[in-house]
Amino acid sequence: MFGSKTDDKNKKALAQIASSASVNTLVQGTVVVGNIVAESDIRIDGQLDGNLKCAAKVIIGSTGKVKGDVQCANAIIEGGFEGKLRVQEVLNVKETANVIGDIKTDKLIVHSGAVFNVTCAMGASHSSKSASGTDALSKQAAPANA
Numbered sequence: 001m002f003g004s005k006t007d008d009k010n011k012k013a014l015a016q017i018a019s020s021a022s023v024n025t026l027v028q029g030t031v032v033v034g035n036i037v038a039e040s041d042i043r044i045d046g047q048l049d050g051n052l053k054c055a056a057k058v059i060i061g062s063t064g065k066v067k068g069d070v071q072c073a074n075a076i077i078e079g080g081f082e083g084k085l086r087v088q089e090v091l092n093v094k095e096t097a098n099v100i101g102d103i104k105t106d107k108l109i110v111h112s113g114a115v116f117n118v119t120c121a122m123g124a125s126h127s128s129k130s131a132s133g134t135d136a137l138s139k140q141a142a143p144a145n146a
Contacts, residue, residue: 028063044079062096075105 023041026032030046038054045061052058054072064079071086078094085091087105095113103120110116 026064028061060097062094 023043024038026042026044026046026048028045031049032046033049035051036042036048036053038052039056041057041059042052042054043059043061044064044066046063047065047067049067051069052066052072054070056072057074057076058070058072059075060066060077060079060081062078066080067082069084069086070081073088074090074092075085075087076092076094077097077099079096080098082100084102085099085104087103089105090107090109091103091105093099093108093110093114093116095111097111098115100115100117101119103118105120105122106124108120108122
């Protein structure tokens, strides 16, 4: 009776906090064939053969393997990834990672020791400015070497 409106508001606020702090986990030894959609962070220590769309952070653990297309806000890769990866903010590739595919991200961190065999476009617009900038540098360097 007393404070029922306040209790309802508190319950809703706690539910929102709990859901935002939740982490989905695909444990080692688990294989998923299909597509996954997640609103909160997801950690993959098992294997995913399919597509993943995540509104938050994707973590591929050292025993994790993903083959498919991934869209997310942020990503940390410690294990294996093969496919297309679209990261809105920061992609962090750890030294144990093996990444093959097509990457588009705003910011990129690749640690020493990582295998990183990709085509990569960086920047907020995910344009291929780096490729055209490299061509311009090699044209400028050519006369100096001649």
